[in-house]
Every structure is written in structure tokens, then in C-alpha cells.
Amino acid sequence: MDYGVLLSTFVRETGEAASARLPQQRRLYACLRAAILSGKIEEGTRLLSSRSLADELRMARNSVLYAYERLTAEGFLVGTRQGTIVAAVGVQQTPLAAPSDAPVLSRRVANMIPQDAGMDDPLPFLPGTPALDEFPLAQWRRCMERAWRNIGPAQLGYMPVQGDMALRKAIAEYLRISRGVRCEAQQVFITGGTQSSLDLCARTLADAGDTTWIENPGYDGARNAFQAANLQLVPISVDANGLAPRLEDWRDTPPKLIYITPSHQYPLGAVMSLDRRLALVAQASATGAWIIEDDYDSEFRHHSTPLSAVQGLAEDAPVIYLGTFSKVMFPALRIGFMVVPPALAPVLRHTASRLMLRGRVAEQLALAEFIEAGHFTRHLRRMRRLYAERRTALHEALERNLSGALTVSGGAGGMHLSARLDLPVADTEVSRVARTRGLVLRPLSRFCLDGTQAHYNGLVLGYGSVSASRMDGLTKQIGEVLDAMVSR
Structure with missing residues (x-):
């Protein structure tokens, strides 16, 4: 040799x-x-x-x-x-033949919604991406440095399952004032984000095969979490006033869990009306259902004061309230929270101790200081103004450059707009072609349960990370994509 x-x-x-x-x-x-x-x-x-x-x-x-x-x-x-x-180590001398079929996956995984190509890339119009370049990184870095200076050997072990008490107190106080949530620190659970919270709810509050109502179209992360827990999903339509269950839905498919995004329905943007909120709480209480309220970006309202959380409408509302810092701060923080009814806290603490990862002590201590020192509130005020400006710029650019091609809905808050396609083109194909041109246009039909996609053909446009000055040029690029597809 x-x-x-x-x-x-x-x-x-x-x-x-x-x-x-x-x-x-x-x-x-x-x-x-x-x-x-x-x-x-x-x-x-x-x-x-x-x-x-x-x-x-x-x-x-x-x-x-x-x-x-x-x-x-x-x-x-x-x-x-x-x-x-x-040595004779049993090395295969000839290459293994390629399998004739794709790997066999569990039904839980096979039914999960495939992520659109490019969804992890920081490209224009990616929904859910905040203005990361506007985050007060220097202040956050100082909070982190102080947190590490104050951490001793005793805090290097596993944290309490509910998270750091200082952070739970800060979150509870903020929610009582800003969102009308009825809670004490003992009801707050710190999690690894909304997906972690949803997974814990699904595993704790329902058994495999139990019926779960989800908004349709709705948040695909919730759908994946519930499908992974083998729950039976029932799509409930959404209108201008939010989730719109019918009497026959309550009669024929009574739910164990009801997932809602009432402050800014994802992805259509509707705000659930007060009468519908009250009716949902009353009916859920009467039937023994749990409401999971995902308040993912309620801090950003552009035209009016947001309605208080559904959780705070009644003393004994059967509501688990979910929140996250991914949108208001930055996604890499990976900190979310749950507020649970007092009677549920001991049970959830027992379950969470076995299912949830515990750690990130420095981040939790730093976040508690960030909130208590007022940095969080000041940052929110700046972001509200910034996102309102970007939302207006995008809306005006769409009307100017894409009138007749797109009809916008749901722009009262948040960091995204939903737009119906008024052209004979499929949203999934528009998304694919746009991706080749450096744009992330999430197809609205991907947010629907199988068999219901035909009712929704549109695009979800995230504007949180796109400066107002770029909106005109980027919407013209969308127009070029649509023109090219229509003229085929």
C-alpha cells in the first residue's frame, strides 16, 4: 500500500x-x-x-x-x-444499499406541519421576528454581568421548577397592571418559551384522544404541540370577532382544551370581542374545558388600548395564560411563562418537575432586574412607536403598489399583517417563488388544518424587522413576483 x-x-x-x-x-x-x-x-x-x-x-x-x-x-x-x-472490528466492506423507502416516522411526527424553506433566515417579512437591532443590548449585558457576579455555588444546581421567585414576582406585577391578569407569583411558571408551555399544558390537562379546539387558521406551533400529544384536533372558524364556535360544536365535539389568541388572532389579526370572551369562559366552566390563552404580542396595539386578558374576566376562570419574551425582547432568550389557576398550581408543579428542563439562572435573574429597573417598560414604549410606524408604512405601500392583488386584514396590533390574495395564484407557490428572490412570504393556507386550506389563500407579512424606508421597494418586489406568476 x-x-x-x-x-x-x-x-x-x-x-x-x-x-x-x-x-x-x-x-x-x-x-x-x-x-x-x-x-x-x-x-x-x-x-x-x-x-x-x-x-x-x-x-x-x-x-x-x-x-x-x-x-x-x-x-x-x-x-x-x-x-x-x-483489528477485526466488523467494519462493513461494501457500501450499504440505500433504503428503498423513506424512513418510517411516528404518526405524531409525520402529522407535524413542515416548516417552510427559509423560515430560519433573517429575511424580509419573516413573521414573529422583532427589531433586534433596536434592543438595548448594553443594558441587558450589564444586567447579565451583575447576575453572574451575584450567583453563588448554591445557584448552580437545578432551579426551582417554577423558576426564580424574583422573576415570577416581577411578571405577576406587570401582568396585573398591564393585562388585567388575576395572579400572584405562586401561580407563575417560568418555561422555555411558548412551545414548552403548550407541551406542558397538553400533557398535563388532556389524555391522548381528547378533543382540542384550535383556531382555524391558527398558530402552527400549537397544532404541532397538540398533535405530538396525540390529541384530537377540531378546527373552529375565526371571524372578525375571533374564535366563533357554534352551538353544534359544543354539542357534537365538546372540548377538553380550547386554544385561543384573543388579543391578536394569529395569523388573521382579529381581536376577540368582550361578549364572545365572556361566553367562552362561561361555556368552558360549564363543560369542564380548559382555555389556553396565548397572549403572544398583546403589548403592541396601534390604534386603541388592548382589551384585558380573558384570564382576568372571572375569579375562577378555567384559563391558563401564556406569555413569552421572544417577541418583546429577543427569541434567543428562550424564556416564556404560564399563569395557572391557584388550584392547578400544585398539580402542574408535580408534572413540570418531571417534564420540564430547569436552568438559565443567569438569564432569569437578569430579566427580573431588567423589568424591575424599568428597562423593559421603556423598551416596550419605543417598540410600540416603531412597530406602529412600520405597520403604517407597509399598509400604505401595499395599497399603493398592490391594490387589486392583495386585501389586507388584521392590522390593529402585533408585528404582522395578513393579506388575502385576489389573484388566481396559489399562496404556497407565491411563497416558493418569493423565497428565490430573498423574501419570506408565509402562505396563509399553511396555518389551516388539512381539508380546510381551500378557504384561505393569502400571505402573512411580518414587518417587525423591516425598516419603514424599505417597505415601498419590498412591496414592489412582491408585485414583480405576482406579475410573473400571473403572466405564465
Whole structure:
């Protein structure tokens, strides 16, 4: 065997630059290991002596000894009286045949909504992305530094399952004042975000096969969480006043869970009316259903004061209130929260101790200070003004450049607009073509349960991360995409 050719081939296959960064001894070790695993050096082969191989490759003998010793320690080589032999490790000599079918997945995973291509890219109009360049990073960094200075050995273990008490108190006080939520710190659970909260609700409050009402169209993350818990999903239509269940829905498919986004329905943007909120609470109480209220971006209202949370409408409302800091601060923080009825807190604490990850002590301490010091409220005030400006700029640009092609709805709050396509083109195809031009236009039909997509053909446009000055040019790009598709 020509070891020089073997080594040079390995360098080319792994990349010249990558191999150049490795010391000689590591490069030789990696080359021999790869050759044994691939079958290029077969089991039972006697390798050259360390001195002979060093001479052949013109490298130090110690480099060869290092490679041989490490491979021997890992079980790839065996030292014998006859020399260094490749061990019988059961390496497959011939490539495995490609499977004829795709991997078989569980029904839970197979039914999950596929993420649209490019949804993780920071491109224009990606829904749910805040103005990250406007976040007061210097203030947050100082809060984090103080948190780490104050952390002692006792706080390096697992946190209490409900999270840091200082943060829970700060959240409870903020919610009582700003959202009309009836709560004390003992009712607050800190989670890893809304998805973590939804998963905990699904596993704690319902059994596999139980009926869950979801808004249709609605938040796909909730749908995935409930499907992963093997719950039976029933789509409930949404109108201008939010979730609109019929009498026959209560009679024929009584729910165990009801998921709502009442402050700013996702994705259509409707605000649930007060009479409908009261009726939903009364009916849920009468039938033993739990309401999961996702208040994901209620802080941003552009035309009026937001309605108080559904949770605060009655003393004993069967409501679990969910919130997140992903939209109001930044997604990488990965901190959300739940407010549960007092009677449910002990049960949920027991379940959460077994199902939830616990940690992020520094982030929780820093966030508590960030809220208590007033940074959070000041940041919200700035973002409200900024998002209102961007929402107005987008709405005006759509009317100016895409009148007759799109009809906008749901612009009273939040960080996105929903728009119905008034052209004979499929929203999924528009999304695909737009992605090739650097735009993320989420198709409205993707937010619907199977079999109901035909009723919704439109786009969801996130404007939180797009400056007002870019709206005109970007909406013209959308027009170019639509013109190209219509003229096919």
C-alpha cells in the first residue's frame, strides 16, 4: 500500500485548509482511522513499522507512534509479535444499499406541519421576528454581568421548577397592571418559551384522544404541540370577532382544551370581542374545558388600548395564560411563562418537575432586574412607536403598489399583517417563488388544518424587522413576483 497516496487523498477529501490546521500526528491518525472504517485498509492487514512509515511519509517517528498508540487504544489496531495489525472490528466492506423507502416516522411526527424553506433566515417579512437591532443590548449585558457576579455555588444546581421567585414576582406585577391578569407569583411558571408551555399544558390537562379546539387558521406551533400529544384536533372558524364556535360544536365535539389568541388572532389579526370572551369562559366552566390563552404580542396595539386578558374576566376562570419574551425582547432568550389557576398550581408543579428542563439562572435573574429597573417598560414604549410606524408604512405601500392583488386584514396590533390574495395564484407557490428572490412570504393556507386550506389563500407579512424606508421597494418586489406568476 502506498501510504503517501493514501494520506494525500485523505487531505484532498477532507479539504486542504482543514487538514492543514491539524498537527501531523493528528492528520495521520485521522487518515488511518478513516481508511480502516471505509475498508481501504482491511481487517488483518499488517501495517508498516513505525520507523518504516515515518521514513516513507518523511515525518517524525513520534508522530507515527502517536497515531498507532491512539488507534490501538481505540481498538482499531492490535500489537502482535508479527507487528501492528488492523483489528477485526466488523467494519462493513461494501457500501450499504440505500433504503428503498423513506424512513418510517411516528404518526405524531409525520402529522407535524413542515416548516417552510427559509423560515430560519433573517429575511424580509419573516413573521414573529422583532427589531433586534433596536434592543438595548448594553443594558441587558450589564444586567447579565451583575447576575453572574451575584450567583453563588448554591445557584448552580437545578432551579426551582417554577423558576426564580424574583422573576415570577416581577411578571405577576406587570401582568396585573398591564393585562388585567388575576395572579400572584405562586401561580407563575417560568418555561422555555411558548412551545414548552403548550407541551406542558397538553400533557398535563388532556389524555391522548381528547378533543382540542384550535383556531382555524391558527398558530402552527400549537397544532404541532397538540398533535405530538396525540390529541384530537377540531378546527373552529375565526371571524372578525375571533374564535366563533357554534352551538353544534359544543354539542357534537365538546372540548377538553380550547386554544385561543384573543388579543391578536394569529395569523388573521382579529381581536376577540368582550361578549364572545365572556361566553367562552362561561361555556368552558360549564363543560369542564380548559382555555389556553396565548397572549403572544398583546403589548403592541396601534390604534386603541388592548382589551384585558380573558384570564382576568372571572375569579375562577378555567384559563391558563401564556406569555413569552421572544417577541418583546429577543427569541434567543428562550424564556416564556404560564399563569395557572391557584388550584392547578400544585398539580402542574408535580408534572413540570418531571417534564420540564430547569436552568438559565443567569438569564432569569437578569430579566427580573431588567423589568424591575424599568428597562423593559421603556423598551416596550419605543417598540410600540416603531412597530406602529412600520405597520403604517407597509399598509400604505401595499395599497399603493398592490391594490387589486392583495386585501389586507388584521392590522390593529402585533408585528404582522395578513393579506388575502385576489389573484388566481396559489399562496404556497407565491411563497416558493418569493423565497428565490430573498423574501419570506408565509402562505396563509399553511396555518389551516388539512381539508380546510381551500378557504384561505393569502400571505402573512411580518414587518417587525423591516425598516419603514424599505417597505415601498419590498412591496414592489412582491408585485414583480405576482406579475410573473400571473403572466405564465
